[in-house]
Amino acid sequence: MSDLDRFESKAEILKAMAHPVRLLILEELVRNPRCVNAIHEILEVRQPNISQHLTILRNAGIVGSQKDGTYRCYFLVKPGLVKAALGALDTDWPETNIDDVRNKFKLALEKRLQQDQSS
Amino acid sequence: MSDLDRFESKAEILKAMAHPVRLLILEELVRNPRCVNAIHEILEVRQPNISQHLTILRNAGIVGSQKDGTYRCYFLVKPGLVKAALGALDTDWPETNIDDVRNKFKLALEKRLQQDQSS
């Protein structure tokens, strides 16, 4: 079997990003560090809930924070990662043409049959 | 308030990818289209469960499938999207230096205070 473990931490990162509120927070943090209040204003979501989402992002290592008086500012730990992910989601990717893969299907199936025989 | 709706579908895509088994499936499909059995062999996960995960990926529009006899081959609908996402997760991104953002924090906070006064 292959190593599922290798994907555990990656899945954690994706899971942490996979929420509309958190995506909006991340999009905001791509532009600038923000304190909770600033996020609160643009988000029509209650403050405790925003803190909860920020905690999820922090636990996943996606954001960090820094205190300044009574404010706490959040920032992206790896801006490149978040930009790449948001960019990928924003891109209008070309779709696979089913006819193009039909041949690959055939090859893949034939290879499987050969392997079955030899084992 | 900003449009959370804009992120609903993006969150759905990320959520569908955010599972170790499904990430492993996707990594496999990046290389080649695969039928369920081939995935099953490399995955130490029961076949019905694999079908369930494939259904989740299909419902999210991430994979498509094509029948060939009793086999069903799965493929990536938008290979670029999956490659970009997996690539982003594999990349060793540089981390933000906290000192570099401190100044931005100050500016962001000051801007907030000005806005508060003017409103």
Place this chain on the structure above:
DNA sequence: ATTCCATATTCGAATTTTTGAATATTCAAT
């Protein structure tokens, strides 16, 4: 000291996700 403001935590209920077990479907071959 007290009050206020920004933020965090806790708790609980509702919802969703995950996965095994059992079963169903579908096609091919005999």
Place this chain on the structure above:
DNA sequence: ATTGAATATTCAAAAATTCGAATATGGAAT
């Protein structure tokens, strides 16, 4: 028509997520 192989679906239980409500913390200002 029956059987067998590949895949899908259904159901239920356990686990995890989500979010509101209430409350707590911590620093600033009075």
